Amino acid sequence: xxxxxxxxxxxxxxxxxxxxxxxxxxxxxxxxxxxxxxxxxxxxxxxxxxxxxxxxxxxxxxxxxxxxxxxxxxxxxxxxxxxxxxxxxxxxxxxxxxxxxxxxxxxxxxxxxxxxxxxxxxxxxxxxxxxxxxxxxxxxxxxxxxxxxxxxxxxxxxxxxxxxxxxxxxxxxxxxxxxxxxxxxxxxxxxxxxxxxxxxxxxxxxxxxxxxxxxxxxxxxxxxxxxxxxxxxxxxxxxxxxxxxxxxxxxxxxxxxxxxxxxxxxxxxxxxxxxxxxxxxxxxxxxxxxxxxxxxxxxxxxxxxxxxxxxxxxxxxxxxxxxxx
Amino acid sequence: xxxxxxxxxxxxxxxxxxxxxxxxxxxxxxxxxxxxxxxxxxxxxxxxxxxxxxxxxxxxxxxxxxxxxxxxxxxxxxxxxxxxxxxxxxxxxxxxxxxxxxxxxxxxxxxxxxxxxxxxxxxxxxxxxxxxxxxxxxxxxxxxxxxxxxxxxxxxxxxxxxxxxxxxxxxxxxxxxxxxxxxxxxxxxxxxxxxxxxxxxxxxxxxxxxxxxxxxxxxxxxxxxxxxxxxxxxxxxxxxxxxxxxxxxxxxxxxxxxxxxxxxxxxxxxxxxxxxxxxxx
Numbered sequence: 001x002x003x004x005x006x007x008x009x010x011x012x013x014x015x016x017x018x019x020x021x022x023x024x025x026x027x028x029x030x031x032x033x034x035x036x037x038x039x040x041x042x043x044x045x046x047x048x049x050x051x052x053x054x055x056x057x058x059x060x061x062x063x064x065x066x067x068x069x070x071x072x073x074x075x076x077x078x079x080x081x082x083x084x085x086x087x088x089x090x091x092x093x094x095x096x097x098x099x100x101x102x103x104x105x106x107x108x109x110x111x112x113x114x115x116x117x118x119x120x121x122x123x124x125x126x127x128x129x130x131x132x133x134x135x136x137x138x139x140x141x142x143x144x145x146x147x148x149x150x151x152x153x154x155x156x157x158x159x160x161x162x163x164x165x166x167x168x169x170x171x172x173x174x175x176x177x178x179x180x181x182x183x184x185x186x187x188x189x190x191x192x193x194x195x196x197x198x199x200x201x202x203x204x205x206x207x208x209x210x211x212x213x214x215x216x217x218x219x220x221x222x223x224x225x226x227x228x229x230x231x232x233x234x235x236x237x238x239x240x241x242x243x244x245x246x247x248x249x250x251x252x253x254x255x256x257x258x259x260x261x262x263x264x265x266x267x268x269x270x271x272x273x274x275x276x277x278x279x280x281x282x283x284x285x286x287x288x289x290x291x292x293x294x295x296x297x298x299x300x301x302x303x304x305x306x307x308x309x310x311x312x313x314x315x316x317x318x319x320x321x322x323x324x325x
Numbered sequence: 326x327x328x329x330x331x332x333x334x335x336x337x338x339x340x341x342x343x344x345x346x347x348x349x350x351x352x353x354x355x356x357x358x359x360x361x362x363x364x365x366x367x368x369x370x371x372x373x374x375x376x377x378x379x380x381x382x383x384x385x386x387x388x389x390x391x392x393x394x395x396x397x398x399x400x401x402x403x404x405x406x407x408x409x410x411x412x413x414x415x416x417x418x419x420x421x422x423x424x425x426x427x428x429x430x431x432x433x434x435x436x437x438x439x440x441x442x443x444x445x446x447x448x449x450x451x452x453x454x455x456x457x458x459x460x461x462x463x464x465x466x467x468x469x470x471x472x473x474x475x476x477x478x479x480x481x482x483x484x485x486x487x488x489x490x491x492x493x494x495x496x497x498x499x500x501x502x503x504x505x506x507x508x509x510x511x512x513x514x515x516x517x518x519x520x521x522x523x524x525x526x527x528x529x530x531x532x533x534x535x536x537x538x539x540x541x542x543x544x545x546x547x548x549x550x551x552x553x554x555x556x557x558x559x560x561x562x563x564x565x566x567x568x569x570x571x572x573x574x575x576x577x578x579x580x581x582x583x584x585x586x587x588x589x590x591x592x593x594x595x596x597x598x599x600x601x602x603x604x605x606x
Contacts, residue, residue, distance in 0.1 A: 058464055061460060063487075063491050064490070064491070064494070066487035066490070066491065068449075068453065068483070068484040068487060069453045069456070069484060069487035069488050069490075069491055070453075071453070072450060072452070072453020072454045072456070072457060072484065072488060073453050073454070073456050073457035073460065073488075073491065074457060075453075075454050075457060076453070076454040076455060076456060076457020076458040076459070076460070076461065077457040077458075077460060077461045078457075079435075079442075079454075079457075079458065080457070080458055080461035080462070080465070081461070082461060099447060100450070100453075100484075103444070103447050103450050104450070104454070107444055108435055108443075108444050
């Protein structure tokens with residue numbers, strides 16, 4: 001049984017979100033759920049699944065570099081009663097097999113959890129083919145799929161357990177590097193669909209998801225030093241969205257901000273915009289995310305900087321918008 | 326070998342399914358139905374349900390049932406009529422075909438209580454799914470067989486071949502692929518649209534035990550189903566005629582999906598054999 005202790009949180013942070021998911025959480029899931037099956041498309045070792053493959057060869061399927069087939073095989077296994085986690089890079093699992101995700105997870109509602117690793121810009125010099133900037137926009141338009149996006153390695157473990165326990169299709173979006181910065185230093189309650197308020201007070205509310213939660217906290221600290229109090233809300237569940245948390249924020253803050261390592265089109269920013277227009281409240285929304293472009297590539301930090309997603313850049317963008325209110 | 330009684334019973338079943346399929350197409354009115362690829366698959370469904378597959382319509386979720394994955398989801402005229410003949414769908418339910426809001430869509434939708442394992446419609450989806458079902462069966466040491474029906478046009482889809490590679494890799498001898506090789510697709514003859522050459526030799530090369538048979542001969546189909554490989558997946562290339570059994574539909578791509586007028590229905594029915602084949606006893 002996994003223990004949610006500060007020592008473990010530090011260990012998991014070193015492994016990153018993917019390492020915590022496939023190197024730690026899956027063993028707990030295998031104990032709890034005898035029908036667990038993990039399917040991959042030639043990304044077993046890279047996903048940190050070596051120990052799992054060795055310990056549970058009967059619970060592991062590698063279909064080779066064939067993502068479309070992976071999703072179909074996973075659905076067949078799921079409909080025979082297995083709880084299936086299928087994994088490869090986020091870009092390929094959501095886009096190469098987009099129609100498969102729609103058909104088997106959305107339409108047939110097969111109990112498959114797809115886990116996309118390396119989402120956002122973290123793939124560095126591998127370049128744009130390996131970046132995942134459109135996935136939230138695409139997957140959230142498909143009915144019946146829950147979308148989860150952990151803020152750090154600890155939340156990655158929590159999300160793995162929650163996804164296994166959730167009866168229905170799930171997309172888990174893993175971001176960040178090894179040595180994932182820690183958002184959570186102590187245990188906290190996690191519930192699918194329930195946003196976590198990390199900083200409760202402020203004239204500005206920042207909704208952040210995935211790797212950007214940590215950067216949003218850092219930006220809030222910078223702004224606090226300048227006298228601007230900023231709330232930070234971790235939207236770990238993109239779908240179904242926690243409408244109450246967004247509504248509450250419109251009553252507390254004068255400015256809303258969304259921050260995501262995803263295109264500014266169709267992701268978290270769009271979700272928040274849809275909510276507030278539906279509510280009919282007039283609160284300005286600053287959407288920060290990846291620009292609508294395929295840029296020249298660089299290392300992770302360079303890529304974040306090119307899109308204004310480093311903490312100082314976030315703070316500056318928020319400050320400018322806040323002052324102009 | 327197929328016993329004579331079973332053979333005649335299966336032939337009679339095929340005749341009944343084809344009659345019923347034509348009536349279904351008529352009843353679908355101006356919505357139209359997938360006639361060509363439904364009629365080409367009649368004998369395949371008649372043989373599977375009438376003589377080959379293990380199932381119990383009173384217990385449709387039986388773990389040991391054989392699984393039929395209908396990947397060419399548009400052959401519902403053959404599929405729904407077979408489900409009707411064996412107690413999965415009532416006569417009244419069959420009348421719901423292509424009615425607004427009904428569960429009998431133009432492509433079958435998964436509903437185990439009705440004996441429908443898989444949601445078809447998008448081509449190239451059934452074989453990967455069947456591979457997953459077959460792996461699950463192997464690992465659970467279940468004694469069921471997985472049948473998956475695809476069209477020859479459908480084999481244009483790359484996902485089919487990804488799945489075939491994996492069926493062979495995992496030595497899934499509990500799977501049988503049936504290609505309804507009716508040699509026509511939307512835009513014309515398959516060999517003109519995308520010439521894939523010999524499907525049988527490709528399947529051989531992909532590691533399947535492959536048999537090519539007359540897909541309208543229930544005895545030939547039955548014998549092919551009976552010869553299952555050990556340690557490798559099975560494939561049957563069923564040589565069929567699109568629109569089989571209606572002279573003005575056969576070999577005509579225009580009848581892939583079309584409406585059937587009452588006059589055409591009468592002409593088609595006049596060509597159907599009557600159910601008076603005699604058994605030996």
